[in-house]
Amino acid sequence: MAVADIAAVRRTKALQERAENRTLTRLTIGPSPWARAGALIALAVIAVAWLVPIVWGAITSFKHESEAALPAQLMPATGWTVEAYQKVLGASDLPLWMWNSLVVAVLVTALTVLISAMAAFAFSQTLFRGRAFMQWLTLAAIMMPGQILIVPLFREMQLLGLVDTFAGIVLPQVVAPVMVFILKRFFDAIPSELLDAARIDGAGPWRLFWTIVLPLSRSILVAVAIFVFIGAWNNFLWPFIITTDPQFMTLPVGLSTVKDAYGVQYAQNMASAMIAALPLLVVFMLFQRRIVQGVATTGMGGQ
Incomplete structure (x- = not known):
């Protein structure tokens, strides 16, 4: 029954x-x-x-x-x-570059979702001095082209000794102001009665965040994680600038070096592109419903 x-x-x-x-x-x-x-x-x-x-x-x-x-x-x-x-699999470091891309994409995704969710929770469900200013600062960061920050970010990584390291590739990519506002919009829709009841029971901000807000936000967190993962996997500019050692190159950067070294090999270039797109195709096939929901939630679909 x-x-x-x-x-x-x-x-x-x-x-x-x-x-x-x-x-x-x-x-x-x-x-x-x-x-x-x-x-x-x-x-x-x-x-x-x-x-x-x-x-x-x-x-x-x-x-x-x-x-x-x-x-x-x-x-x-x-x-x-x-x-x-x-030829592509045997004459290049393609498996290594794919592994590097996977490591970088997973780390960027995990850190970005965590940091963005905490910032969004602070903006949405807490009151603190300078909150409005911080929100306007985050909005200004959204409107600023990322290419403007390339030189200061590289100098910062250079001073910290993080050139040709995974940390140097990952850390500048975990700051995502757009994702902060997307998650804030979703957190604003959580019924305040649930949070007020938890506060009456003695729950602090961390307990509210981990035990109430995050479990209720699984759909938007998954959607944000998918978009961040795809962006980190396809990112070329920053890994290209911060890495010179082939051992730390990601897949887009490694493929560009192969093209420059061996000239135009159409079949091999297309084979490399198909191999590079295969993980994203798998992600899309597994999470296509979440991707559609993410587009509806974060775009014009409303929530």
């Missing part, structure tokens, strides 16, 4: 989600079937335009190098081959 009740609850929840999706669709596109058909056609065209370069790159990676540079020829005429993948 309990199993049947759980199944009924799940079915009810699924029906509610479908009804909400239909309502959101009507509010976004309009009630007209022509509007919905036009939106679906536009989305299909955008999806095809987005997929064509990926399909072309994947097919090129399985061509022979002499055939990959031929213009206006999509399918391989001499057959499929994994030669490009064998």
Whole structure:
């Protein structure tokens, strides 16, 4: 009986989600079937335009190098081959660069989510002197281009002796003012009655943060973590500036050195790109629902 009740609850929840999706669709596109058909056609065209370069790159990676540079020829005429993948994996430090990227992305993600969540909780649920000024300072940091800070950040890492270290790659990336405001917006929506009841029971700020706010914010924390992980994995500029030792290079930086050293090798370049994109593809396939929820929560979808 309990199993049947759980199944009924799940079915009810699924029906509610479908009804909400239909309502959101009507509010976004309009009630007209022509509007919905036009939106679906536009989305299909955008999806095809987005997929064509990926399909072309994947097919090129399985061509022979002499055939990959031929213009206006999509399918391989001499057959499929994994030669490009064998050369990329055997002639470069690609596995090491992938491991470095994974370590850097995981560390950046964990530290960014932790620091941003604590800052957002302080802005949202606590009162302290200078709170408004700190919020305006965080907002100013959002509007400041990151390239302006490259020189002072490099000098700082140089003075601390963190050039060609994982710490030098990770630490400047953990400050994410955008994520602070995203999490603050979510924390503002937590019912104040829960926090007030916990305060009456004697809970302090740390207990409120760890036992109430964070468990209630799993969805937004996962969404923020996914976006931070993708950004850290794809980041090229800062790792390129702070690293010169191949042992500490991340995947985007390492691939750029391979291109410069061996010239333009189209099949090998496409094979490298496919290998580099594979972890992100896995992340997207596993967490695509969370990614969509994150876009809706942090963007125009509202929460």
